[in-house]
Amino acid sequence: MDRDNYVINCKTFEKLIHDFLADRLDNDTEEAFIAHLEGCENCREELSIQYLVYAGLPKLETGETFNLNNELISKIESERNHVIRRKKLTNLAYSMEMITICAVIASFVLLAIFA
Numbered sequence: 001m002d003r004d005n006y007v008i009n010c011k012t013f014e015k016l017i018h019d020f021l022a023d024r025l026d027n028d029t030e031e032a033f034i035a036h037l038e039g040c041e042n043c044r045e046e047l048s049i050q051y052l053v054y055a056g057l058p059k060l061e062t063g064e065t066f067n068l069n070n071e072l073i074s075k076i077e078s079e080r081n082h083v084i085r086r087k088k089l090t091n092l093a094y095s096m097e098m099i100t101i102c103a104v105i106a107s108f109v110l111l112a113i114f115a
């Protein structure tokens with residue numbers, strides 16, 4: 001599977017909602033999840049409903065006041081930032097690896113020429 005173009009459909013989205021709310025998605029899946037969320041009104045609605053059940057019901061029991069819509073929006077926002085940050089870290093790690101490999105190759109070449 002081409003992970004860069006990892007796209008999920010509505011059916012998969014629905015299955016992933018619970019894992020998303022529980023912070024159990026891996027980075028690629030989460031990225032695809034959020035991308036789908038942004039383009040699909042039905043799934044946004046579905047997520048709101050699930051979030052209401054997931055986060056709202058425990059709070060009803062404790063009598064806590066809450067604004068679920070804002071909470072959901074800020075959760076999506078923070079998850080999106082996580083995805084971007086983790087992606088940057090992965091890219092950085094990859095660049096460092098590449099630099100190291102190049103340095104090793106360069107030193108072999110230099111050794112071959114001057115030794």
Ligand SMILES: [Zn+2]
Binds near residue numbers: 013041
């Ligand atoms: Zn959808």
